[in-house]
Amino acid sequence: MTRRGVSLPDPAASARDRATRTAELAVQVDGLCKSFGTNVVLDGVDLHVTEGQVVSILGRSGSGKSTLLRCINLLEIPDGGRVQVGRHRAFDNGHALRGNDLVKLRQAVGMVFQSFHLFPHLTAIENVALPLMQLRGRDVSKAIAESLELLDRVGLAEKSKQAPHQLSGGQQQRVAIARALAVNPKVLLFDEPTSALDPESTVDVLNVMRNISSDGMTMIVVTHELSFATEVSNRIVMIDEGKVIEDGSPTSVSRSTNPRTASFFKFFDRGPRLRRDDDQP
Numbered sequence: 001m002t003r004r005g006v007s008l009p010d011p012a013a014s015a016r017d018r019a020t021r022t023a024e025l026a027v028q029v030d031g032l033c034k035s036f037g038t039n040v041v042l043d044g045v046d047l048h049v050t051e052g053q054v055v056s057i058l059g060r061s062g063s064g065k066s067t068l069l070r071c072i073n074l075l076e077i078p079d080g081g082r083v084q085v086g087r088h089r090a091f092d093n094g095h096a097l098r099g100n101d102l103v104k105l106r107q108a109v110g111m112v113f114q115s116f117h118l119f120p121h122l123t124a125i126e127n128v129a130l131p132l133m134q135l136r137g138r139d140v141s142k143a144i145a146e147s148l149e150l151l152d153r154v155g156l157a158e159k160s161k162q163a164p165h166q167l168s169g170g171q172q173q174r175v176a177i178a179r180a181l182a183v184n185p186k187v188l189l190f191d192e193p194t195s196a197l198d199p200e201s202t203v204d205v206l207n208v209m210r211n212i213s214s215d216g217m218t219m220i221v222v223t224h225e226l227s228f229a230t231e232v233s234n235r236i237v238m239i240d241e242g243k244v245i246e247d248g249s250p251t252s253v254s255r256s257t258n259p260r261t262a263s264f265f266k267f268f269d270r271g272p273r274l275r276r277d278d279d280q281p
């Protein structure tokens with residue numbers, strides 16, 4: 001496989017240092033419960049994420065990973081527990097934010113989906129400019145200038161005038177990441193951002209995510225990419241049957257003797273390796 005990607009510093013170390021220095025909680029989830037009918041999906045999940053941390057959420061299919069993400073930005077309304085993002089009390093004491101408070105929460109929490117969710121009738125730059133105009137009050141020329149900078153950040157400035165159907169899946173996902181960054185979120189949630197991509201596009205997208213993490217962005221990433229989980233994130237949380245069964249450093253979790261964790265790591269291939277500074281060209 002071609003290993004194409006940008007050469008980057010070690011973001012895990014810098015993000016970890018920053019997190020240790022500030023130790024401010026960006027996301028606080030306590031006792032989160034969510035059921036769909038009789039299907040208990042989240043059963044008392046706790047997750048505290050400090051600013052600058054990159055947390056990978058791992059677990060078998062159907063274990064509740066996406067539901068956890070979707071409860072953080074209230075795409076799903078929890079049944080119980082507490083969710084706080086920065087100063088936004090998303091869900092507390094049975095009450096979920098609504099109206100303008102919900103809009104503000106959604107600005108604080110960017111989300112990147114598996115299937116990109118770009119507007120098909122808009123160009124790449126228009127997709128990124130839209131939230132800048134609608135949510136951050138930029139005029140057209142300023143929104144376009146900022147969008148170009150964001151597209152440059154994900155390596156796509158030269159594709160700014162292309163429509164989504166003229167871009168590869170990996171390029172579309174990078175536009176989606178630029179768009180998520182446009183609202184200047186406090187935290188970015190990624191729901192299996194590379195599951196629909198070929199290995200080469202996967203490396204491109206993971207390298208962009210690594211870049212963003214090295215800039216200090218707080219990230220919670222549902223992924224099956226063990227390379228990302230072990231090489232980029234500071235922390236791995238494993239969910240199994242709606243409960244957190246592991247929460248620790250990539251090294252400690254990947255060496256866990258818990259049979260369910262061990263079989264998970266054995267089952268999944270480590271995936272495409274990300275390129276580091278010391279890689280040979």
Ligand SMILES: Nc1ncnc2c1ncn2[C@@H]1O[C@H](COP(=O)(O)OP(=O)(O)OP(=O)(O)O)[C@@H](O)[C@H]1O
Binds near residue numbers: 036060061063
């Ligand atoms: N809106 C919904 N209505 C009913 N059931 C749902 C809904 N969303 C999720 N579920 C169920 O909740 C369970 C957990 O789903 P979830 O998508 O959170 O799992 P996951 O760990 O992200 O899985 P995967 O890795 O396959 O994406 C599954 O049994 C799923 O069918």
